[in-house]
Amino acid sequence: MVFLLVLSIFNYFLFRIIRENILSTYEQSVSVEVESIALSMGNNPNEVPLTKNGQPIQIWFNSISRSQKTYQRIDFPKAYEELFLLIQDEGYSTNSPTPIILNIDEFTFAISTRETIQGTSGSVSLVLAKNNALVYAQIRTIGGWMVFANLGAAVISLILALFVSRFTLKPIQALINKAKSIKASEEMERLPVSTANDELTELSTTINQMIERIESAIKTQNQFFSSAAHELRTPLANMLAELELRISQKQRSTDRSLLESQREEVVRLKYVVQDFLLMSQLKSDTLSLHIAPLRIDDLLYDVLEKMNHSIKAAAFHLNLFIEPHMEHLQVSADKIKMESIIVNLLQNSLKYGNTSEPIKIELNTTKSVLSVSFENKIDIQKQIQSGNGLGLWICGQLSEKQGFSFIYKTENGYFKTVLSIPINAHN
Amino acid sequence: MKILLVEDEVKLASFIQKGLEEVGHQVAHEVNGSQALETAAVEQFDLILLDIMLPGQSGFDVLKNLREFSIETPIIFMSALSESDHIIKGLDLGAVDYVKKPFDFEELKARIRNVQRKFGSKRASIFKLANLEVDLIKHQVIRGDKLIELSKREFSILELLLQNANRVLSKMEITEKIWNINFDMGSNVIEVHMHQLRKKIDHDFEPKLIETHVGYGYKIHGELIKQ
Numbered sequence: 001m002v003f004l005l006v007l008s009i010f011n012y013f014l015f016r017i018i019r020e021n022i023l024s025t026y027e028q029s030v031s032v033e034v035e036s037i038a039l040s041m042g043n044n045p046n047e048v049p050l051t052k053n054g055q056p057i058q059i060w061f062n063s064i065s066r067s068q069k070t071y072q073r074i075d076f077p078k079a080y081e082e083l084f085l086l087i088q089d090e091g092y093s094t095n096s097p098t099p100i101i102l103n104i105d106e107f108t109f110a111i112s113t114r115e116t117i118q119g120t121s122g123s124v125s126l127v128l129a130k131n132n133a134l135v136y137a138q139i140r141t142i143g144g145w146m147v148f149a150n151l152g153a154a155v156i157s158l159i160l161a162l163f164v165s166r167f168t169l170k171p172i173q174a175l176i177n178k179a180k181s182i183k184a185s186e187e188m189e190r191l192p193v194s195t196a197n198d199e200l201t202e203l204s205t206t207i208n209q210m211i212e213r214i215e216s217a218i219k220t221q222n223q224f225f226s227s228a229a230h231e232l233r234t235p236l237a238n239m240l241a242e243l244e245l246r247i248s249q250k251q252r253s254t255d256r257s258l259l260e261s262q263r264e265e266v267v268r269l270k271y272v273v274q275d276f277l278l279m280s281q282l283k284s285d286t287l288s289l290h291i292a293p294l295r296i297d298d299l300l301y302d303v304l305e306k307m308n309h310s311i312k313a314a315a316f317h318l319n320l321f322i323e324p325h326m327e328h329l330q331v332s333a334d335k336i337k338m339e340s341i342i343v344n345l346l347q348n349s350l351k352y353g354n355t356s357e358p359i360k361i362e363l364n365t366t367k368s369v370l371s372v373s374f375e376n377k378i379d380i381q382k383q384i385q386s387g388n389g390l391g392l393w394i395c396g397q398l399s400e401k402q403g404f405s406f407i408y409k410t411e412n413g414y415f416k417t418v419l420s421i422p423i424n425a426h427n
Numbered sequence: 428m429k430i431l432l433v434e435d436e437v438k439l440a441s442f443i444q445k446g447l448e449e450v451g452h453q454v455a456h457e458v459n460g461s462q463a464l465e466t467a468a469v470e471q472f473d474l475i476l477l478d479i480m481l482p483g484q485s486g487f488d489v490l491k492n493l494r495e496f497s498i499e500t501p502i503i504f505m506s507a508l509s510e511s512d513h514i515i516k517g518l519d520l521g522a523v524d525y526v527k528k529p530f531d532f533e534e535l536k537a538r539i540r541n542v543q544r545k546f547g548s549k550r551a552s553i554f555k556l557a558n559l560e561v562d563l564i565k566h567q568v569i570r571g572d573k574l575i576e577l578s579k580r581e582f583s584i585l586e587l588l589l590q591n592a593n594r595v596l597s598k599m600e601i602t603e604k605i606w607n608i609n610f611d612m613g614s615n616v617i618e619v620h621m622h623q624l625r626k627k628i629d630h631d632f633e634p635k636l637i638e639t640h641v642g643y644g645y646k647i648h649g650e651l652i653k654q
Contacts, residue, residue, distance in 0.1 A: 230480075233507035234436060237529035241442035244532035248449060270529050290511040298579040304608045306534055312609065319611035322619040329578070336511045358611040 004154045011150045019139050026135045027108060031099045034110035034128040045070045045116060045124040058127040060084050062113070067125070077107060077129055084111065084127050095123060106132050171200050179207060185285045186222065188215050218284045225280035232273045239266050264313045271343055275390050278340060282397045289334045289401060296338075296372065296421070297322065297329050297363060303342040314350045317358035328370050328423045329363070337398045341406075342372070344391035345417050349376045351389075352415060370423050375416040392417070428473040428543055429453045433463040433489065434505070435481050439528075443476070446532050452539070460484035464492055472500050474542050476535075477522075479506035479513065490520050501542050505530070553654040554589045556647065557634060561589060570632050580605060581624050588637070588647040597644040621645055 037057060041049035045061035048071050056076040060067045067085060083104070092100065100111040113125040166173075175191055182189050188211050193204040243263040247256055281287040304311070304318065311318065349359045353376040360375040392408055399406035399419055408417040430447060434440035435458050444454045455470070457463040460481045467475060475493075479486035490502055504517040507528040514525045523545070524538050545564050554561045560569045566582055568575040577585065583605045588596065598617045602610060610616060621637070629635045638646045 230507045233528050234439070237507065238436060238439045238442070240529040241439050241446065241532065245442045245446045245449075248446065248532075266529065267531075288511065290515060295578045301580060301606060301608070305537075305606065306531060308608055309531060309533075317609060317611045318614070320614040320616050322615060324615070324619055324622065334511060336514070358613075 003157060007150055007154060011146050015143055015146050018142060022135065022139055022142075026132075027101045027103075030108050030110045030128065030130050031101055033130070034099045034112045034126060037128060038112040038114055038126045041114075041124070041126060045122075049126075054131070056129045058084065058129075060125040060127065061116070062123045062125055064121055070124075076127075080104065080107065080109065080129060083109060084125060087111075103132070106136075108132055172203075175200070175204060175207070182211065183285050184214060184218060186215060186219050218286065222280060222284055222286055225277050229273050229277040233270070236266055236270050236273070240270070260309075260313060264310055267307075267310055268347075271347060274340065275344070275394055278337075278394050278398070279390060282394070282401075287337075287398075287401060289337065291332050291334055291402070293330055293332050294335050294338070295329050296331050296333075296370065299335065299338055300342060300361070300363070300372065303339055303346065307343065307346055310350060311346075314353075315355045316350060316353065319358040319360045320362075321360070322363045323365060328365050331370060331421050331423075333402055333404075333421070337402065341395045341398050341419060344395050345374045345419075348389070348391050348417070349374055349415075352376075352378050354379045365423065368423055370421045371418050372421075373416060373418040375414055377413055378410065378415040395419070428539065429471070430455070430539070431463065431467055431470075431472040431475045431500075432456045433458075433460065433475065433481065433486070434478045435459060436478075443532075443535070447536075447539075450536060458482075460486070460489040460492075463489055464496070467493055467498050467500060468496060473546070474539060475500050475502045477502050477504055479504055479508055479517070487516065487520060490517075490522060494521060501546050503538055503542065505535075554586075555652040555654065556589060556592060556649045557636060558632070559628065559636060561585060568628075570628060573631075575627050577624070577627060581620055581627070584620060584624055585628070585647075588645065589651060591647075592651040593646065593648050595640050595644050595646040600644065 033055070037049050037051060037055065041047055041059070045059060048059070049057070051057055051073065056073045057071075058069060058073075058076055058081070059071040061070050062068075067088060069081075069084075072081065083102075087100075087102070095113050100109075102109040102111075108130045110128045110130065111125055112128075113123050116122045116124055171194070178189075178191050182191075190208045190211060191204045193208065194201050240263065243259050243266060247259045247263065278287070300320075304320075346359070353359060357377040360373075362371075362373045362375075364371050364373070395417070396406045403422065405420045406417070407420075408415070410416075430452050432440055432443055432447075432454055434443065434456070437458065440456050440458070444456055447454050455466060455472070457466055460483050463475070463477070463481075477486045477489060481489070484492070486504060486506070493500070493502070502522045503524045503526060504514075504522045505526045505528060506513060506517075514527075517525050523542055526535055526538060552562065552564045554563070558571050561567070563586060568577055568582070568585065584601060587601065587604055601617055602608075606616070621639070625637050629637055634649075636647050636649055638648060640646060
């Protein structure tokens with residue numbers, strides 16, 4: 001656009017110069033033409049010169065007192081018959097040795113004055129009225145061609161610019177495309193480095209060095225999360241084992257309830273550690289999946305059994321509904337990741353649910369999808385205070401990684417999560 | 428059961444040892460792999476609870492060495508390393524189960540019971556009733572000459588019905604023994620799994636073995652042979 005604008009301004013001024021030159025040349029030619037006609041006329045005002053087509057003329061005899069028209073060609077413009085007298089009235093000197101040129105409307109008037117026969121007082125003026133239509137038409141044609149050339153030049157320049165830029169930027173575009181395809185992980189791909197000693201080689205090498213630093217940072221982060229999770233699990237295991245041993249030995253209900261409460265907190269902490277580890281793997285795209293066939297109902301029961309203490313402690317009831325005649329309970333999935341999803345969904349229900357109604361868990365199928373849904377009446381105040389948290393984000397990410405869909409919604413005071421597993425693709 | 432516990436976290440080991448001893452198991456404790464190998468070589472154990480991250484040789488190495496010495500004692504790995512890779516490696520090496528730390532003690536006890544059921548040689552491991560044959564160790568069910576694939580819970584329900592053959596088991600009894608979860612009255616878990624079990628065991632075969640006692644429960648009937 002800038003190029004087009006600059007080109008237009010340049011061409012406009014160029015057109016102005018050409019126009020002025022053409023008009024100046026035209027005026028000179030009219031001047032020459034009127035002189036030539038005047039020469040052929042001689043000095044006698046009654047002598048009518050020979051004129052061609054397009055040369056309408058008037059001849060005026062100028063005495064001391066007045067000017068008198070002695071001849072007018074029939075095609076002389078009627079509106080300007082008295083022009084000669086008018087310019088005399090305006091104070092113009094018509095006795096100039098060079099022709100007077102006047103541009104009025106669509107005509108150029110040229111006036112050439114000569115002395116009459118020697119010894120007599122008076123002069124003869126020849127007025128030539130040239131129609132400018134032709135010359136202006138030529139100017140318009142030139143203007144049109146310039147506009148056309150302008151646009152043509154712009155289009156050609158644009159095409160050439162695109163072609164040249166595409167050709168010259170091709171290696172950079174290849175680098176950009178490759179860089180876009182690289183995912184953050186512990187083993188990231190590298191950009192190709194050419195053997196030429198140019199800026200592109202330097203750019204690729206610099207980006208590759210940056211990738212190495214990112215890779216190293218990811219490894220460090222993952223090692224940290226993995227070590228931190230391991231280091232946290234060991235004392236948690238000690239605490240959990242000790243609490244369970246003490247619970248089994250305590251007979252007094254007050255002591256038992258205190259220990260059971262402590263155990264619930266330890267169990268919660270255990271799942272938080274697991275979630276943080278998963279989050280770090282998801283964020284750094286280093287999560288590995290081990291897909292194998294598994295029965296979704298068995299996995300669900302295993303998790304419910306493991307979390308039975310927490311369910312009882314939170315005083316929840318479970319309403320488990322499996323679609324009768326359900327055939328597709330076997331899916332292909334990563335057992336550990338699926339377990340994490342179900343644990344998070346159940347924990348979400350325990351955390352935000354209202355104990356006045358049971359947690360409704362359903363296994364359903366359509367023709368192509370097996371769905372696992374959790375629904376419970378929610379304690380809105382609890383949810384507003386805590387938000388939906390990390391758990392649902394992890395569920396969404398783990399589902400997506402395995403090619404499943406995961407949605408959640410709050411409606412009429414009930415919170416519902418649905419995990420949908422395509423049957424055809426996984427059976 | 429006589430159990431060898433290999434765990435370098437002395438505090439955790441002492442709690443596990445006490446907990447298991449309280450429910451009647453006899454537990455020996457070792458803190459590293461080399462001592463565990465030595466102990467397992469000179470004494471006979473029914474089960475080894477083996478940590479993975481041990482000083483000296485890892486739990487994986489201990490398992491490999493035990494098998495090289497032809498010590499085929501069932502092993503359950505216990506570890507804070509809960510990545511799928513570690514679990515798969517452990518099971519591939521021949522462990523019978525894997526418990527992630529920190530674990531509920533009930534979960535550990537349930538897994539030990541499972542091993543006891545599978546490897547306790549004194550108990551019958553094959554049940555036969557009419558032309559139905561159930562192998563409790565191999566988890567294999569054959570009716571006529573057809574191999575039938577059952578899920579974990581379906582197999583447990585069938586095992587429970589066989590152990591109580593010719594006796595009606597209430598839905599509540601089945602729920603308590605198989606699930607250990609407090610289901611709401613509106614749940615249809617038992618009905619669905621009994622339907623699936625009947626479909627697999629009885630649908631294409633004669634005689635029909637599973638009976639429904641409307642409003643009460645279920646029964647498997649016939650002459651039971653234990654081997």
